[in-house]
Amino acid sequence: MTLADLDVFLDRERFTGSRAHNDSELRDVRQLRVRLRGIWESNEDEAVQLINSILRTARALPQLVKHDDWDYHLHATTPEAPLAERMAVEAAMALVDVVRTGELQRLRVCAGNGCRAVVLDSSRNRSRLYCNTGNCANREHVRAYRERRSQPEA
Numbered sequence: 001m002t003l004a005d006l007d008v009f010l011d012r013e014r015f016t017g018s019r020a021h022n023d024s025e026l027r028d029v030r031q032l033r034v035r036l037r038g039i040w041e042s043n044e045d046e047a048v049q050l051i052n053s054i055l056r057t058a059r060a061l062p063q064l065v066k067h068d069d070w071d072y073h074l075h076a077t078t079p080e081a082p083l084a085e086r087m088a089v090e091a092a093m094a095l096v097d098v099v100r101t102g103e104l105q106r107l108r109v110c111a112g113n114g115c116r117a118v119v120l121d122s123s124r125n126r127s128r129l130y131c132n133t134g135n136c137a138n139r140e141h142v143r144a145y146r147e148r149r150s151q152p153e154a
């Protein structure tokens, strides 16, 4: 991931607040990704410890806010907090709901060949297999199509 990738990602997620736009910001976000991956690979009690530690370290304080054209929603950091901290808390707050509703099995690793991206399956029927880059789902569909075509006629 480069700074440009990060810009694209934040833009797509409509992530607001302060930005440093420098290497240390990028490094912190990369480290965060490693930390979050740990949650995907943990059992429930370990995941809870990691989530709580993120919230504690950032001194997260949930507040209802309205900004831009979003209606009231929760922020647990101020817009001035460093980007990686805000991203960490945002992820932790989402994971709080996942744990609380007993749906930790919705945390998956992308089923794409060779892809290790983490997936939070928020689909109603828990059918999501691939990361949100779109690439993996497309590749697998093409591969499945070719496999079907290469099978001898019965």
Ligand SMILES: [Zn+2]
Pocket: 067, 070, 073, 075
């Ligand atoms: Zn917001």
Ligand SMILES: [Zn+2]
Pocket: 110, 111, 112, 115, 116, 117, 130, 131, 132, 133, 136
């Ligand atoms: Zn993928």
